[in-house]
Amino acid sequence: MAQYARLWRVPGAPLLLVGGVVARLGQGVTVLAWLLLVKETTGGFSEAGLVGATISLATAATAPVAGRLADRYGAGRVLPLYAAAYAALQLVLLAAVLARLPLGVLCGVAALSGAAFPAISPALRAAWTTLTNEESGRGGVRQAAMAAESTLFELVFVVGPLLFSAFMLLGTPLGEALGTGGGTAGPAAALVFASLCTGFGTFVVARGQAMRALPSGGTKGARGIGPLREPALRMLLLCAAGIAFSFGGSPVAIAAYTKAHDGASAESVTGILIAVWSIGSAAAGLWYGSRTFRGSLGRRFLALLAALAAGYAVWALMPNSYALGAVLFVSGAVIAPALTVEAELVSRVVPERMLNEAYTWLTTVNLSMAALGSAVTGVVVDRPDGHMWGFLAAAAATAVAAVVAATGTLEAPASPEPAPTAPPAAPAPPAPTARTARTARTARTARTHHGTESDG
Structure with a gap:
């Protein structure tokens, strides 16, 4: 485990490892939670599947836009905005589902929510790449960093469903006691928890030392494809x-x-x-x-x-x-x-x-x-x-x-970065002629005479 001990000592690594799990813990909860909640309120798995698919497809369609913005302006600036928007829209979608609004409205809010999903996993991998590049002298721990990233992401989908089951066990009797419906209390509580994890966790990780140190392209960011x-x-x-x-x-x-x-x-x-x-x-x-x-x-x-x-x-x-x-x-x-x-x-x-x-x-x-x-x-x-x-x-x-x-x-x-184009060299001055030489001598004499008079 020496490689992981070295990785833990990399500046900013503990926050990326621990905070990255918290920021993505909701991903192991939301799929099941939306499926069961929407099914409970609409009565059909087809409607539930459509809402869940809308979230995923909207994220898939817009993720490269989020990635380009993070490259251009810095992940530390872009991700907190995405995280706040995503958490808010997830709660809006939750309220819309509990209010039993029409399916078209639910899919519209779901699409906005999916489009606002913060690209935290790509940013984490980009941060690990920068922290372990050859210039940093830590290239030997890149494999451990990427393995830890992949492993922790796998654990999210082990721990997440277990947490969801706990919310179901606690939420169902509570919902029945409060008269809000035993089938909705558990998934609703799980979704609130997942939204807070994604929003708060992403904000903390994005404002950390490692993420803020990621290079940004500014006006020279990627263009075209x-x-x-x-x-x-x-x-x-x-x-x-x-x-x-x-x-x-x-x-x-x-x-x-x-x-x-x-x-x-x-x-x-x-x-x-x-x-x-x-x-x-x-x-x-x-x-x-x-x-x-x-x-x-x-x-x-x-x-x-x-x-x-x-x-x-x-x-x-x-x-x-x-x-x-x-x-x-x-x-x-x-x-x-x-x-x-x-x-x-x-x-x-x-x-x-x-x-x-x-x-x-x-x-x-x-x-x-x-x-x-x-x-x-x-x-x-x-x-x-x-x-x-x-x-x-x-x-x-x-x-x-x-x-x-x-x-x-x-x-x-x-591909190598394009070399900057050098400005064209200024044209060489023309060789002096006899006439221009006499003119220059006359001008120097006049300037010298004027300067002497001014000094006096």
Whole structure:
């Protein structure tokens, strides 16, 4: 654990690590909370799914804008504004849902809320990249920093659902006692908690030393397609698309598997299996960050993607949920290391002044492709033995990502910054002629004579 001890001693690191968890803890709560709250007030899962999807898609569509603003004006200035707007809009959406306003109004507020989501994860990765660059002399802990970032983000989705369950247990009897409805009190309390975590946590982290020290481009910030001009980043985004598709679809396939194998206890078994998958990822992420690896990052990424695809394929062969749980833990061990390498590759192929935007493009790809994976797998699992086809769809998507990693260039260095254009040299004065020489002598004599008279 020496690498993590070194990482903790980096100036500003404790706030990034601890504050980053608090700032993102709400992400592990809000998906379930909105789903159950909207379902309780509208009576349908389709309406609930539409509101949740609107939030995610709005975040995916606008994340690069937030990233470019953070690169141009500084994450320390931009993120607090986003955090305040997001927290306020989440509470407005909560009030609108409890007031049972029309679905169109709910989706409109949900879109505004999603668009205001603070890009805290991209900013954290950009901060780690800057803190561990070669000029800082801390390049040896970058792998540990990215591994810690990936692992802590995994833990958010382990702790978040547990917190939500606690709010449900406490809120349901309280709501019934107060006459406000047992089915709404728990999710509503969880959403208030999540809004406060995101708003306050993001503000504290953004105003910390490390985040305020991030370079900003000012008027020389990225223009046009920005970091997308880097071919290696485009290849990485294609790989990320396959991974995200599998992440979106695999929980749906797991739910279909437990429904087929576990009957009435399917819902609880699904939650346990997904938690086991996340725990395997988190444990492997901690181990990966504590080690020192040599060789090509691109080849390591390819090997991890191939292992992830193979793991999905093995899921389809499991005879019961106990066996699936064991395989989930083992195959989950690939996730955090793969995401760590992905983040390291982005830090190598994009200039520092465009890192926030580059990482927000990952957010856009992850959210949109995860939504697509969930939708496609939802259709696939409705057929006989659909869970098996859902697992194979996840394997195929990750295999495509591996093919892209094998055929593309993932480690090309960032394009050099354009050199400043030197101003044109002033033209040389013409050679003096006899006439101009006599004129110059006459002028000097006159100036000397005038100066003598003035001095007198």
